[in-house]
Amino acid sequence: MASNDELDVPQEGLAEAWRNALPDWLHGGDHAEVRIDGADPSALNxxxxxxxxxxxxxxxxxxxxxxxxxxxxxxxxxxxxxxVDERTDIIQQLIGDYRRHLHETAQALHHYTHS
Incomplete structure (x- = not known):
């Protein structure tokens, strides 16, 4: 069964929206770079x-x-x-934090991605 809720926004526009929104969720001083994934139109790096x-x-x-x-x-x-080995406690904590920030950014962009 096909989903009626597919992502239907231009990939470059999506990347730009992420570039604008993600810094609001990161810790002060952290920097992010958002790039389109040339192989997958529904993905960003x-x-x-x-x-x-x-x-x-x-x-x-x-x-x-x-x-x-x-x-x-x-x-x-x-x-x-x-x-580096990402299994250390401090790195695992940072990965968890960044994953949460990525989810928060996606939620903040629902108005853009969900028509």
Missing amino acids: VTIRSAGHTNMEFDFAVRYVDSREIDIQLTDVEKDGQT
Whole structure:
């Protein structure tokens, strides 16, 4: 059965909406970069640079399951340009925080993604 709630917004417009909204949910000093996923029109790639942990970068793939729900996959964690073990407690806590911020951003954009 096909969903009647598919995401139906231009991908670049969606990325721009995320670029504008995501900073409102991040901690002061954290920075995010939002890029379109060229292989999937319902997906974005998000890199968050953590202010409190020197040179830490978290890469996430954010895919819209429908116009309201997102699926978030962690794709990489780096410190000083080197991949690190993301299983440490502090990194797991940061991943959880950033996943929550990504969900909050998606919720804040329901007016844009859900027609």
